[in-house]
Amino acid sequence: MVNFLHRAKAALSPVSAHATEIEVSHGKGCYLVDTKGKAYLDFTSGLGVCSTGHCHPEVVSAIQNQAASLIHGCLGIVYYEPPIALAEKIGQILGGSETNLTSIFFTQSGSEAMETAIKLAKYVTKKHKLVAFRGGFHGRTLGALSVTTSKEKYRAGYEPLLEGVSFFPYPYCYRCPWGRERATCEVYCADHELAPYLEALDNQVAAVIIEPVLGEGGYTFAPKEFIQKLVQKCREKGILVIFDEIQSGIGKTGTWFAFQQLDVAPDIVTIAKGIGSGLPLGACVSTPEIMNQWTKGAHGGTYGGNPVTCAAGLASLKVIEKALPAVAGLGKLVLERLQSELKDHPFVGEIRGQGLMIGIELVTDKVAKTPGVELVKTVLKKCLDQYLIVVSCGIEDNVIRLIPPLTITESELHKGLDILISVIHELH
Numbered sequence: 001m002v003n004f005l006h007r008a009k010a011a012l013s014p015v016s017a018h019a020t021e022i023e024v025s026h027g028k029g030c031y032l033v034d035t036k037g038k039a040y041l042d043f044t045s046g047l048g049v050c051s052t053g054h055c056h057p058e059v060v061s062a063i064q065n066q067a068a069s070l071i072h073g074c075l076g077i078v079y080y081e082p083p084i085a086l087a088e089k090i091g092q093i094l095g096g097s098e099t100n101l102t103s104i105f106f107t108q109s110g111s112e113a114m115e116t117a118i119k120l121a122k123y124v125t126k127k128h129k130l131v132a133f134r135g136g137f138h139g140r141t142l143g144a145l146s147v148t149t150s151k152e153k154y155r156a157g158y159e160p161l162l163e164g165v166s167f168f169p170y171p172y173c174y175r176c177p178w179g180r181e182r183a184t185c186e187v188y189c190a191d192h193e194l195a196p197y198l199e200a201l202d203n204q205v206a207a208v209i210i211e212p213v214l215g216e217g218g219y220t221f222a223p224k225e226f227i228q229k230l231v232q233k234c235r236e237k238g239i240l241v242i243f244d245e246i247q248s249g250i251g252k253t254g255t256w257f258a259f260q261q262l263d264v265a266p267d268i269v270t271i272a273k274g275i276g277s278g279l280p281l282g283a284c285v286s287t288p289e290i291m292n293q294w295t296k297g298a299h300g301g302t303y304g305g306n307p308v309t310c311a312a313g314l315a316s317l318k319v320i321e322k323a324l325p326a327v328a329g330l331g332k333l334v335l336e337r338l339q340s341e342l343k344d345h346p347f348v349g350e351i352r353g354q355g356l357m358i359g360i361e362l363v364t365d366k367v368a369k370t371p372g373v374e375l376v377k378t379v380l381k382k383c384l385d386q387y388l389i390v391v392s393c394g395i396e397d398n399v400i401r402l403i404p405p406l407t408i409t410e411s412e413l414h415k416g417l418d419i420l421i422s423v424i425h426e427l428h
């Protein structure tokens with residue numbers, strides 16, 4: 001009995017949105033195969049999760065081996081290898097002398113990693129206020145939702161949320177909130193807007209939370225100087241800096257973490273998605289100095305550091321370590337092709353990306369920059385008709401979001417781009 005669609009409608013809560021109605025039988029590499037045997041090229045990686053591709057053999061075998069020896073023990077009761085080995089590995093990746101981000105708390109999701117980060121920041125600073133950025137997405141649980149503004153419908157019906165949260169405009173350069181031109185602005189926002197804003201805050205702010213790459217909000221990249229000035233200002237004021245790298249981390253931008261290209265060190269980093277290849281795994285990472293201020297038992301959970309998810313995490317990091325040196329080059333190839341074939345298209349407002357995290361912002365009018373919401377819907381539908389799965393992002397949902405697995409080959413990338421580019425050319 002297949003008929004997933006019909007049964008899902010009857011049995012699953014209708015609250016979850018579905019980008020497609022594809023009924024999947026299995027996945028392999030960059031492909032999802034439906035129940036009729038048709039293979040779809042998946043440029044979404046299950047929303048930025050399967051960076052090793054679907055069912056990578058090394059990840060599958062790590063999960064199988066671990067499941068056969070220990071599925072759960074509870075870190076609150078005993079110790080076992082996978083979470084410790086994975087934490088050591090993350091510490092090696094993140095813990096250079098500048099950052100010292102070597103103390104890790106494991107979670108089951110990105111939202112829970114954000115809850116952990118928020119609780120940690122409040123606990124150690126003994127302050128309760130938070131600053132987040134407009135358009136940011138940090139999750140659906142109540143704390144994470146309190147700092148999320150990427151879509152109104154996420155918050156509607158749940159307010160009041162956490163008190164003491166204020167929002168600053170994200171430096172979305174294509175749509176500069178301060179009406180400046182990127183080429184000439186000299187990061188006006190950092191000195192003239194952000195600095196006085198932070199200056200005016202009272203001394204009750206525990207943390208500033210930012211995605212160095214705005215994910216759900218539109219695949220836009222905060223300027224390096226902006227982030228540097230933000231971190232510097234926070235340091236001066238004793239405010240902790242939390243980087244949400246749940247979407248942008250684990251190799252997607254060509255380095256393990258996007259912030260590693262920015263010459264800054266946050267106090268706390270959140271991770272999820274790509275680290276688990278699909279198993280529910282997230283982490284909140286900070287320095288031992290900060291983590292050591294958290295009283296034993298002040299936070300915890302039954303499943304955090306689960307042996308099977310952490311074994312999947314370790315195997316995923318090994319696969320990604322091998323793929324990582326090629327990611328920047330693959331991203332360049334995509335950007336160059338998109339630029340050369342689409343730059344002058346009347347509906348293509350901006351093409352932007354780093355590594356394999358790429359956005360194409362569609363507009364109906366290049367001067368007014370009117371969001372091309374229907375255009376994007378048409379593109380996604382037509383790509384699907386040709387067996388390419390692509391999703392959108394953006395506050396207005398007018399950005400085509402490309403996040404293929406990091407293990408993708410050049411020929412698979414070109415195959416997808418052939419379809420995407422021809423579909424965009426058909427727009428009128």
Ligand SMILES: Cc1ncc(COP(=O)(O)O)c(C=O)c1O
Nearest residue numbers: 109110111137138139215246247
């Ligand atoms: C930047 C960012 N933060 C947090 C989350 C929430 O993660 P999860 O869906 O695993 O709770 C997401 C998910 O899309 C995300 O992209």
